[in-house]
Amino acid sequence: MISDRKLTFYHAIPSRSSTVHWMLHELGIEFDVKMLDFRKGEGQTSEYLAINPLGKVPTIVHGDTVVTEAAAICCYLADAYPEAGLAPAADDPIRGEYLRWLFFSPATIEPAFIDRVRQYEAEDCSQNSYRNWETLMPILLDVVGKADPWVLGQKFTTVDVVLGATIRFGCMFGILPKDPVFEAYIVRIDARPAYQRAQELDAPYFAAAMAG
Template sequence: MISDRKLTFYHSAPSRGNIVHWMLQELGIEFDVKMIDIRNGEGQTPEFLALNPLGKVPTIVHGDTVVTEAAAICCYLADMFPAAGLAPAFDDPMRGEYLRWLFFSPSTIEPALIDRVRKQEAGDRSMSPYRDWDTLMAMLRDVIGNAQPWILGEKFTTVDVVMGSAIRYGRMFDILPETPVFEDYIRRINLRPAYVRMQEIEAPYVEASMAV
């Protein structure tokens, strides 16, 4: 039974682990948390490197299964716990669109945000994961602007957890432009009870990290 498998979430706050923590709150399932102080080298212990050779969070262990990378973890969790309704079924025609946008965030949006912070140009458009900044912004405005109210329509899905986190991060640090399209979408995220719970649980860890 899937529900009988112990689920351990390796996390560090603040980090991309927040994406998985939000996902876990949306699922409403039981899990253990092991906080890893990445800055103090806890990600480099032999025990943790055996789980994630890059020494990164988030990482989960579900029974005998180890999953790393935030989007992959969220995809796995949605499929393992289908009762939450956060992913289309495998035979649902929306499954392709779901997977497209689920992995669009780490493969396309995040590289663009990093380049923007570093003030790097996309370079050769044919080799850039996001073509160029203006093209990506036009695409994001269209996708988020047409959310009704969520990216795949009326139903909130894992896509909103993963891509929503990227949009929220981009606006939090003024990497993405201020526009009602993004702000309205973020406001809808902020009203989700699972997101509120995640933020409340994370707050002490974030405050402690800022005090160091």
């Protein structure tokens, strides 16, 4: 069975791999963690580059399968461990909406964040995945505002891990505007035991990274 394979998680703090760390705790599965210190060049060793040529995290090795990119890893894990109930089945009518919002963060929101921080605005915004900030914000406020309490309804899914981590990041660093819609969603995320456990385990590494 796919869920019986050994799972190794390559992690660094601070980074997007914290999203996958949270996801792993939501699944409640056993996994090995390999912490990488990028300040020491541990992402650029020949051994790690053979696994992930970009030398970035997150990466998982699940048996003989290597998966990179946070949203792709979370999607893969939800399907590999269906007993956790974090993804609708392939034949579930809601599967399309699930995939839509699951990949909305890396494909649409994150490019908007980057341009916003860099104060870059394309002359032809039709080429942007997010079109423009004024178009994206009402969409984002709408989907998060309708979360009841989660994006797909009463059931927490992988969408809330990936989108939730992105919303939290945007609010933490002042990229997203202060809004009760975002704040209420983050409060619900913060209350999840799996999120709290991942944060607790990451805290010493985060403190060391900030001190360094």
